[in-house]
Amino acid sequence: MGYYDFIDSWYGDNYIDRTLKEKLNEMSIDEDTFHEMINAKLEPLAKQIESEFQQTEEYKVKKEKEAILMAHREAEVAFEKEYGEGEYKYCYDVFGTLRNPDYPYLQPIFK
Incomplete structure (x- = not known):
């Protein structure tokens, strides 16, 4: 080991x-x-x-990464409850930044 x-x-x-x-x-x-x-x-x-x-610095980075992924998963679950499974990835990145505001499911939200 x-x-x-x-x-x-x-x-x-x-x-x-x-x-x-x-x-x-x-x-x-x-x-x-x-x-x-x-x-x-x-x-x-x-x-x-x-x-x-x-x-170590590596541990701190690992913890930051875990926090980002946890927040991503929580946001993804909440979004997909409303708009359907697999839809979050077409709209947002792992940091929760909107990347595709023209995606059809988002039109009612942003108009």
């Missing part, structure tokens, strides 16, 4: 289930015991990495 794996994923994404089951059989442990052992080792490291990451 690399640095960003601790930030963006779960360690379980890095193994194949069939291979894991074979190794667990070899070690004579069940999967729950395996996860408890791994979590005991990884949790302190993951907390340290997360703490360090939160001090």
